[in-house]
Each structure stands twice: as C-alpha cells, then as structure tokens.
Amino acid sequence: MISELRHCPAPAKLNLFLHVTGRRADGYHLLETVFELIDLCDTLHFRLLEDGRIERLRPLPGVAPEDDLTVRAARLLAAESGCRQGVRIEVDKRIPMGGGLGGGSSDAATTLLALNRLWALHWPVQRLAALALRLGADVPVFVHGRSAYATGVGERLRPLVLPRRWYVVLSPPVSVPTAGVFASPDLTRDTKPLRIHGLSRGNSVFRGRNDLQSVVVARQPRVAAALEALRQAAREAGVPASLARMTGSGACVFLPLDEEPAANEVKAWLSGRTDAVVTVAGSLTGHPLREWAFGHASASHRQPDEQMGSRQAG
Structure with missing residues (x-):
C-alpha cells in the first residue's frame, strides 16, 4: 500500500x-x-x-489553515468521498503568489489528483473536476490537465491543442488582489467574445487582450514597468510588442516565443533592465499527473515517488 507520495508537480x-x-x-x-x-x-x-488528520507543514505566512486551498481541497474530498484517512501536505513554492499564474488553484488540483491515488478513491476525472469547481473557478482546468478555451466564470472548458511555445515570464515584486481589480469601475465588462474556430493556428490565440490589464497597470507602477520592459525586449527580438501581456489579474506578464533559444536571448537582454524575476517556461501538452492520478500509465512524464510501507499516524 502507498504510504507517501513525493515530488508531485503543480504547474x-x-x-x-x-x-x-x-x-x-x-x-x-x-x-x-x-x-x-x-x-x-x-x-x-x-x-x-x-x-484522519489533515494538516499542512510550513503554512503560508498570513494564510489561515482554513483558508489554505490544499487543506480545503483535502478536507472537501474526504467529506465527499467518506474517506476516513488523513494526510500531511508539504508544499515547495516556486509559483509567485498574487501573480495571476494560478499557483493556489494548481496546488489544490494537485492535492485532489494525488489523494485520488493515495486514498485509493478511483474517482473519474469528471467527478473530481466537479468537486474542484467548489474550490475556485480556476481549479477544474488543472484537474482536467489540458490547454482549454474557457467561458462562464472560467469553468466551461473546451480542450485546445496548441503548438509548443516558450514563454518569458516576468514576476514583479508586488502581489495584486484579484477582488479589487474586478471591482474597479474602470473595468471593461462587455467585450465581444471571439470565435473559437481557428484559435489553435499560429498566433491567432493571442489576437485578444487581457481586459484586466489596463486596470492593474494604472494602479501598479511595477507591473507597468515590467510590461514596458517586456515590450522593449520584444521589439529587440523582432517580435510584435503587442504579444507581451499580463496573465490573469496580474502581476505577472509574459511574452510567447516559438523557440527556446529566442526566449533565453530575451531573458538575457532583460538582465539589469527590470526588477522583476525573469523565468523561461515551456508550454505543457498536459498536466504531468493527469494519467497517473486516474490509474493510467504515462511514459511521457516523470511520475511521483510512491513510497510503500506500514501506514502510521504521526
């Protein structure tokens, strides 16, 4: 029997x-x-x-245990499944908080995926995704584990097959509260939807914009500075500056590129020109845990370390 899972990624x-x-x-x-x-x-x-205890080692500073999404995910799954086992959760953070990269939602989804295996629940993906929606609108996309076109409040998902890309991601030293952005009277709330047809082709997926960006840039000088630095880097690389944009409600901004060497060159050019953390990240064809969590073998991803042994509390 599995007693421990190590190195479970949350993208x-x-x-x-x-x-x-x-x-x-x-x-x-x-x-x-x-x-x-x-x-x-x-x-x-x-x-x-x-x-039956559910706890987290090294809680996030300023986040009460009852508000921690990993703990909430585990408790919700235990209650809905009737599972009487518990879990101790440890998180090594790399995704910046308040950056619009979905780190908390992804951590919650990875908790659901991992516990589906650790607790031997054998829930199918649709059932787990329905539960995930109760934790937040962004959580189901991580459970489904695929690039997706989303509508509604972000929960209506249609899978998309997108070409492999590399992204230069800038993380300014600021956290942006999502609620304040959506409450702004300056927020555009009537954008005409795009047509999903053709979104998988070339750069057509970038023909839209981020409606939250103008609100955040007006309020957060460091986000504005990071975005301008990235636009300058795009021009230097011969890439349309309009492709540089904010993700989510910020504060992170990104630039898509077709090749990893080009992304690394942009990162090098930005050195000393921004106070943001600069990262090069590649797109994923799927969540690394998706097949594994539902009992299917996957040779394309490194699987978590499953430790076997007697199961003791403490």
Whole structure:
C-alpha cells in the first residue's frame, strides 16, 4: 500500500487572453479565456495519516489553515468521498503568489489528483473536476490537465491543442488582489467574445487582450514597468510588442516565443533592465499527473515517488 507520495508537480497557467464579457446577477463576472499550462511548477509531498488528520507543514505566512486551498481541497474530498484517512501536505513554492499564474488553484488540483491515488478513491476525472469547481473557478482546468478555451466564470472548458511555445515570464515584486481589480469601475465588462474556430493556428490565440490589464497597470507602477520592459525586449527580438501581456489579474506578464533559444536571448537582454524575476517556461501538452492520478500509465512524464510501507499516524 502507498504510504507517501513525493515530488508531485503543480504547474502554473497563463491566460493567453482574458475577456470580461458580462456580469451575472450574483455579481460574478463572465469570462472568455484560453488557459495554457507551463512547466513552472510548485512541488507537493503527501504523507498518509491513518488517524484522519489533515494538516499542512510550513503554512503560508498570513494564510489561515482554513483558508489554505490544499487543506480545503483535502478536507472537501474526504467529506465527499467518506474517506476516513488523513494526510500531511508539504508544499515547495516556486509559483509567485498574487501573480495571476494560478499557483493556489494548481496546488489544490494537485492535492485532489494525488489523494485520488493515495486514498485509493478511483474517482473519474469528471467527478473530481466537479468537486474542484467548489474550490475556485480556476481549479477544474488543472484537474482536467489540458490547454482549454474557457467561458462562464472560467469553468466551461473546451480542450485546445496548441503548438509548443516558450514563454518569458516576468514576476514583479508586488502581489495584486484579484477582488479589487474586478471591482474597479474602470473595468471593461462587455467585450465581444471571439470565435473559437481557428484559435489553435499560429498566433491567432493571442489576437485578444487581457481586459484586466489596463486596470492593474494604472494602479501598479511595477507591473507597468515590467510590461514596458517586456515590450522593449520584444521589439529587440523582432517580435510584435503587442504579444507581451499580463496573465490573469496580474502581476505577472509574459511574452510567447516559438523557440527556446529566442526566449533565453530575451531573458538575457532583460538582465539589469527590470526588477522583476525573469523565468523561461515551456508550454505543457498536459498536466504531468493527469494519467497517473486516474490509474493510467504515462511514459511521457516523470511520475511521483510512491513510497510503500506500514501506514502510521504521526
């Protein structure tokens, strides 16, 4: 029996565009976006506890345990499945918080995926994704584990096959509260949706924009500076500056490139020209845990370390 899972990846996401197309009566905004997973990942570790305790080692500073998405995900799955086992969760963070890269949502999804295996629940992907939606609108896309065109509040997903790309991602030293951005009176809320047909071809997936970007740039000088630095780098590389944009509600901005060497050259050019952390990340064809979590072998990804042995609490 599995007693511990080590090195479970939780990949970041980019919103290749993000349109606000309306607002529901309950106040939630209607969105149109394309999610793409990238190989910038947090790493999670899980130890089975027989006594039913669910806890996290090294909690996030300023985040109460009841608000921690990994703990909430584990408790929700235990309650809905009737599982009486527990888990100790450890997270090695690499995805910046408040950057619009979906780190918290991805950590929650990886928790669901890993516990589906550790607790031997054998839930199918659709059932797990439905549960994930109760944790946040971004969580199901990580459970499904594929690039997707999304509508609704971000939960209606249609898989997309996108070409392999490399992204230069800038993480300014600032965290952007999502709620404040969506509450802004300056936010555009009536963007006309794109047509999904043709989004997989070339750079057509970037023909939209991020409607939240102008609000954030006006409020956050460091985001504005990072975006301008990336636009200058794009011009130097002979790439349209319009391809540089913000992901989610910020603060991270990104530039897509077709080849890894070109992305590394842009990163080198940015050295000393920005106070943002600069990362080169490749797109993923799928979540590294997706097949494994549902009991299917996958030779294309390194699997978590499954440690076997007696299962003791503590």
